[in-house]
Amino acid sequence: MADATTKKKGAKTDVLKQYGVSPELALDMMRDMLLYRRFEEKAEEGYAIGKIGGFCHLHIGQEGACVGSIKPLRPDDYVMSAYREHTQAIAKGVTPNAVMAELYGKADGASGGKGGSMHIFDAEVRFMGGHGIVGGQVPLATGIAWKIKYRKEDSVVIVYMGDAAVNQGGFHEALNMAAIWDLPAIYVVENNEYGMGTAFSRVSKTDMTTKALPYGIPCSTVDGQDVLATYAHFRGLAEEVRGGGGPRFVNLQTYRFRGHSMSDPVSGTYRPTKEVEQKKAEHDPIVTLREQLFAAGHLDQDGLEVMDQEARKIAQDAADFAENSPPPDASQLYAHVWAEINANGRLFFDGRGEH
Amino acid sequence: MxxxxxxxxxxxxxxxxxxxxxxxxxxxxxxxxxxxxxxxxxxxxxxxxxxxxxxxxxxxxxxxxxxxxxxxxxxxxxxxxxxxxxxxxxxxxxxxxxxxxxxxxxxxxxxxxxxxxxxxxxxxxxxxxxxxxxxxxxxxxxxxxxxxxxxxxxxxxxxxxxxxxxxxxxxxxxxxxxxxxxxPEDDDYVIPLGVADLKNEGGDVSIVTHGKMVHVALQAASKLEKDGIYADVLDLRTIRPLDMDAILTTVRKTNRVVYLEEGWPYAGTGAQIVSMIQEEAFDDLDAPILRVTQADVPMPYAKNLELLAKPSAERVIEACKKVLYR
CATH class of the missing domain: 3.40.50.970 (Thiamin diphosphate (ThDP)-binding fold, Pyr/PP domains)
Incomplete structure (x- = not known):
């Protein structure tokens, strides 16, 4: 990789400088995006051959939004998300192995195989899930921000939601409270234009940028298919919020290159194939960064190939790890229902859960 | 105190x-x-x-x-x-x-x-x-x-x-x-969850209940005494965890049970407890277990209808007499 960075400089456009991003960091982001793409493709494969069950929502196409927004965070910052969260978990520090094993429903999964695709958790790296009720995570993350303020800490919380979540009541209630109490939360709509199969324009009279305005929360829009722009934007936001600036709302524009879930074909009945093809051709975050790095002379095709091979290997290793991990022990069925088993009284009522 | x-x-x-x-x-x-x-x-x-x-x-x-x-x-x-x-x-x-x-x-x-x-x-x-x-x-x-x-x-x-x-x-x-x-004024006066409390000691019939209905049960028990019927009033205090041991103890003592609750009957707390008693103490029962609940209707406003809808000491007494075949 180092070879690629030191090669030809020349009088080329270097957009990195504009965003204050070092070549090392930009290459790192490229590595991350490639990994997330290959990881999700591996998950897609695992689903197709029946290794992964239930619902499975892929992030393919949205890698720039993921990397650019999480990269500026500190380890003690929190990330919470909805159910398209596999790669956000990895971005926050959960290992690809633990995420894939969770998708496979195995004992070494991030949630011991009990959560699955939609419920990946890792308390240690402050990845707070993985939530399956649209918008349900928005008040929860607001509570994490409350705890940060309560304990007078200086971390921040980023909470992701899809564009459909802004029509949930809990979203509005949470933003109102974050605003009146100046909580250190960044509310991020990963706006991929469709809530499942429903175009946002069909379910909202007003533009996304207006959604937080009634609560007095500043809103910004950034192109999530441009990872450098996204990174620079979130670096600034995290600093503002960390400095006591109160909550922020971000319309993070992106696009998913796959169906809503594995049961939904790529374009489905609700969006034209042409639209998907055009987005893939012109707004692929990996291609965008590749061109920027090529143009600035920080990377060449060979270097990219090496990176991609590494990404594929990590994804394959994760699948192998998941495959070889044992299923959760049957004893785990009743474990972790209760944090405290009271000395008296029954807590399980099926006649077989008592210990 | x-x-x-x-x-x-x-x-x-x-x-x-x-x-x-x-x-x-x-x-x-x-x-x-x-x-x-x-x-x-x-x-x-x-x-x-x-x-x-x-x-x-x-x-x-x-x-x-x-x-x-x-x-x-x-x-x-x-x-x-x-x-x-x-x-x-x-x-x-x-x-x-x-x-x-x-x-x-x-x-x-x-x-x-x-x-x-x-x-x-x-x-x-x-x-x-x-x-x-x-x-x-x-x-x-x-x-x-x-x-x-x-x-x-x-x-x-x-x-x-x-x-x-x-x-x-x-x-x-x-x-x-x-x-x-x-x-008690004690800072460490803590009642562990999962421990029921026998609020009245009888021996003829068990009124098992929780929450506010404990007081209705106690009224019923006191009126029943006038007829020479002595009722255990078991206050569950916590529904989950559930002190099943205390329930089984009173069932084995009286062999007759009335479950009293403020809520509706369908899949109510009483339904759960009746099911558990018949599973675990069937041979100790001398009568079917009866339940006294709110009427199976939304709560009406009018005073007379509201009274009819709520579980009352009278209905508890009636149920107790029924399980005693009196």
């Missing part, structure tokens, strides 16, 4: 637990400047400040979710619902988030949080403000349910609930707030 009201007992419990643990905070509608809609939080704002006694907007789903998130992050919130009737707006966060988080995350996030407020009927508040809500919560694994009937139980059980590491739905009786009783 001091004689204080149920309301004051709850206030004492909150006060003591907030003094004991800086992570405990109270959030809800009107809990701070107004001292609480039922004055349960009186004086707490002055003592603990506005980060620990927090007036929320009228946003049940939002502030409940916020507190569940705060619990996930390590605090120990006490959520006050002005009444549990309003908690229907928030039940997604109680069941889908609070009760399941520990399990879904394989034990990474314990969820110490108390959801408290009045439940059940009061006086002519009609359908939307008069309903017993405990079964909605006891239905879900991961959520404990506590229903104190007396001032002493209110204090001891609230303290235990705040110290417990799981979500607890703590359901107070709207008509009990002025009830007086002896309450």
């Amino acid at each position: 001091a004689v204080i009201t149920y309301r004051e007992a709850l206030n004492q419990a909150l006060h003591e637990e907030m003094a004991r643990d800086p992570d405990v905070f109270l959030m809800g509608e009107e809990v701070a400047q107004y001292d609480g809609a039922y004055k349960v939080s009186k004086g707490l704002l002055a003592e603990y400040g506005d980060m620990r006694v927090v007036d929320s907007p009228i946003s049940e789903l939002g502030f409940t979710g916020l507190c569940v998130g705060a619990s996930m992050a390590g605090l120990r919130p006490v959520v006050e619902f002005m009444t549990f009737n309003f908690a229907f707006l928030a039940i997604d966060q109680v069941i889908n988030s609070a009760a399941k988080m520990y399990y879904m995350s394989e034990g990474q996030f314990p969820m110490p949080i108390v959801f408290r407020g009045p439940t059940g009927g009061a006086l002519q508040l009609s359908a939307q403000h008069s309903q017993a809500c405990e079964t909605y919560y006891s239905h879900a694994p991961g959520c404990k349910v506590v229903t104190p009937a007396t001032p002493a139980d209110a204090k001891g059980l609230l303290k235990a609930s705040i110290r417990d590491n799981d979500p607890v739905a703590f359901m107070e009786g709207e008509l009990l707030y002025n009830l007086k009783g002896e309450v």
Whole structure:
């Protein structure tokens, strides 16, 4: 990789400088995006051959939004998300192995195989899930921000939601409270234009940028298919919020290159194939960064190939790890229902859960 | 021992637990400047400040979710619902988030949080403000349910609930707030969850019940004595954990059971307990178990209809006589 960075400089456009991003960091982001793409493709494969069950929502196409927004965070910052969260978990520090094993429903999964695709958790790296009720995570993350303020800490919380979540009541209630109490939360709509199969324009009279305005929360829009722009934007936001600036709302524009879930074909009945093809051709975050790095002379095709091979290997290793991990022990069925088993009284009522 | 009201007992419990643990905070509608809609939080704002006694907007789903998130992050919130009737707006966060988080995350996030407020009927508040809500919560694994009937139980059980590491739905009786009783002043007066209390000792029939209905059962028991019938009144105190041993003890003593509850019959707490008794003590029964519940209708407003809808001592007496074949 180092070879690629030191090669030809020349009088080329270097957009990195504009965003204050070092070549090392930009290459790192490229590595991350490639990994997330290959990881999700591996998950897609695992689903197709029946290794992964239930619902499975892929992030393919949205890698720039993921990397650019999480990269500026500190380890003690929190990330919470909805159910398209596999790669956000990895971005926050959960290992690809633990995420894939969770998708496979195995004992070494991030949630011991009990959560699955939609419920990946890792308390240690402050990845707070993985939530399956649209918008349900928005008040929860607001509570994490409350705890940060309560304990007078200086971390921040980023909470992701899809564009459909802004029509949930809990979203509005949470933003109102974050605003009146100046909580250190960044509310991020990963706006991929469709809530499942429903175009946002069909379910909202007003533009996304207006959604937080009634609560007095500043809103910004950034192109999530441009990872450098996204990174620079979130670096600034995290600093503002960390400095006591109160909550922020971000319309993070992106696009998913796959169906809503594995049961939904790529374009489905609700969006034209042409639209998907055009987005893939012109707004692929990996291609965008590749061109920027090529143009600035920080990377060449060979270097990219090496990176991609590494990404594929990590994804394959994760699948192998998941495959070889044992299923959760049957004893785990009743474990972790209760944090405290009271000395008296029954807590399980099926006649077989008592210990 | 001091004689204080149920309301004051709850206030004492909150006060003591907030003094004991800086992570405990109270959030809800009107809990701070107004001292609480039922004055349960009186004086707490002055003592603990506005980060620990927090007036929320009228946003049940939002502030409940916020507190569940705060619990996930390590605090120990006490959520006050002005009444549990309003908690229907928030039940997604109680069941889908609070009760399941520990399990879904394989034990990474314990969820110490108390959801408290009045439940059940009061006086002519009609359908939307008069309903017993405990079964909605006891239905879900991961959520404990506590229903104190007396001032002493209110204090001891609230303290235990705040110290417990799981979500607890703590359901107070709207008509009990002025009830007086002896309450220990001890800071460590904690009644463990899962321990029922025999509130009256009889031997002929067992009236098993919880929450506010304990008082209806006691009235019935006292009237039955005049007919020479002596009833055990077993107050479950907590629905989950459930003191099944205490239930089986009274069943084996009297062989006749009436379950009394304020809520509706279908899949009610009594339905669960009747099922368990027949599974585990079938041979100890001398009569079918009867249930006394609210009429299977939404609560009407008119005084006479409301009276007809609520479980009464008379209906309990009737049921007791029936299981005694008298």
